[in-house]
Amino acid sequence: MAASTGSALTSTAFLSNKKELDVAAFSSSLPFSYRRCERTVSKKICSVMTPQQSERKPSATGSVKTAMTMTEKIFAKASKKTELSPGENVWVDVDVLMTHDVCGPGSIGIFKKEFGENAKVWDREKVVIIPDHYIFTSDERANRNVDILRDFSKEQNIKYFYDIKDLSDFRVNLDYKGVCHVALAQEGHCRPGEVLLGTDSHTCTAGAFGQFASGIGNTDAGFVLGTGKSLLKVPPTLRFVMDGEIPDYLLAKDLILQIIGEISVSGATYKAMEFLGTTVESLTMEERMTLCNMVVEAGGKNGVIPPDSTTFKYLEGKTSKAYEPVYSDENARFLSEYRFDVSKLEPVVAKPHSPDNRALARECKDVKIDRVYVGSCTGGKTEDFLAIAKVFLAAGKKVKVPTFIVPATQKVWMDLYSIPVPGAGGKTCSQIFEEAGCDTPASPGCAACLGGPRDTYARMNEPQVCVSTTNRNFPGRMGHKEGQIYLASPYTAAASALTGYVTDPREFLQ
């Protein structure tokens, strides 16, 4: 384990060295190869390496070390195994279990039924309960479901319960966060190398932190609540290498829509999707979250990104818990590898009614739209709104269709009112949005991303056409069954709002 969880640098250095030596061993010009090897290695940390002798089979050395992917290593660590392979079913220890108001009450119901009315959760500090889905509604059952979470959290003395009581003004609820996946990151619950399970398919968002994060159902969550364990199958990994400088009109949303369009909505079913390459390294944490957020739209079990200085910096001050990043071995087995030159990509959308129904934004320029929605775990983070503001600022125009702004969390909401937008002379997002004629930023939460109760803010109650920064465009997803949803990046959403048609953001950004 120790060897497999070293830093990226040493791990890579070790592996590149090994490869070079392997080449050298079969080379006729041995000294030259060695020199080359030394030169390569000297840039990295060569002092920690012992010279490799003839090839030694791991089984002959006593300490078995199989090359593994990041995901496999996290599984190995969580199941206390030294090695494992894709397809194996293992019992893993869960570091964090997250649930919310839609699936929490059902999970609690199963927990109580199976473990007893007086049962206690396995660890009151590892259960994170985040009401976020149906909050600002007069729907009685929805309100009751938040009450169930509150009662349970009180009874179990749950340490992290982000409550909301006063629905008339979310700001008076100091504990209230909003969209669980964004709140998990902002509150420091996402840590490299850990296992995070949540009763929400977009739990995979947290893979951005180099952890295994995946969605589960109520029954599995009920089991985790009682035992802290889950029986999981080790997924094989698909590797997505994205290199090149990301053009200033593209966002991570374009990258993931590109990938889903490539492999389809079932292309990664049961599989891990690992993202790496110079492009990924250049992405901020929020952009990495967007990338991992939508792996489930390709059927993926989890998405994962190697943690680096960007990750560690984000985590500073957010968590005091020690964590152990892991990295894929260079010779780990990947089911397949996809390579993208990001500099050649164009802004894309997913047309109705499937996230893999990819088209270039400019190919859809004749699609007239009725509204634009900016929000959700995918496209409702601070940087998503900064991206919207950037386009509005560049255009200096007003929106032509109703444009709904739903910050994911209370923190994001505050950012909209406090962070000056670069190049805007001190104006905040909220000021720019107001000048552009958008709706006033709404109370944070999942809102209309998934339709919800009839009175949900910005719910599509008519069969309209919407450009949305959210993650799904299945029939009826945002409310009306005949509604049409074009999934797009914040840039494309903003450009579309300004024209009233699906619009390539290069019309305003260049």
Place this chain on the structure above:
Amino acid sequence: MAASLFLSQSPIATSTPRSSPSISLLPSPQTIKFPSPHSNFRYDLSIAISHALPRAATIIPRATASPSSAAPSTTAFHGRCYVVGDNIDTDQIIPAEYLTLVPSNPSEYEKLGSYALIGLPSSYSTRFVEPDETKTKYSIIIAGDNFGCGSSREHAPVALGASGAVAVVAESYARIFFRNSVATGEIYPLESEIRICDECKTGDVVTIELGKSRLINHTTGKEYKLKPIGDAGPVIEAGGIFAYARKTGMIPSQTK
């Protein structure tokens, strides 16, 4: 499903959370998980078929006895099928507006069933559950690729199970839906070897023989091979992971 299995053995055991106040004490055949006045027709249908077809004569009620009897070799389902296409996502199976219903609450479990597949677009002219009904006429759903994609909501397999459906036969499944189906024991997520959703029509009368891994469409006279359900079969048969774990001694039986 555990509930139903116990119910079929001893209908008095109505303490299950899935029981409804209006339970009828029908002797439940192998398919009926949740006897209620609304599900009589399916009982009738399956009996009719089992009389009509010698091949179905091997059917015995699903047992709750010892783990060794869990082999699903004699388990079969009959009924009308409801046919859908590819990528039927969880929003179509149970739209988000109904997610305020908590599956572990018996009366809300019933309601979830009445909304099963209500999110299908209007191109599906036949409703899976009629507007005034709580149960479906179709005990078997036949689908294409990637059935159950989308959210992790367990409401999806629960809604199908609560509606009275017993099995889905799809080309493939989304991971979480498959897992939730097994974990809850609500519905058998079976895979066909070839795409059959183009060859079957809603209303066709079909039989699934689990042990023989085949589906027979009596209306068209065609037979199709299914992929074996494997180790997931006994878990679903037991009524989900908790029931299975108790039945096989993995976790202690509940003391009530």
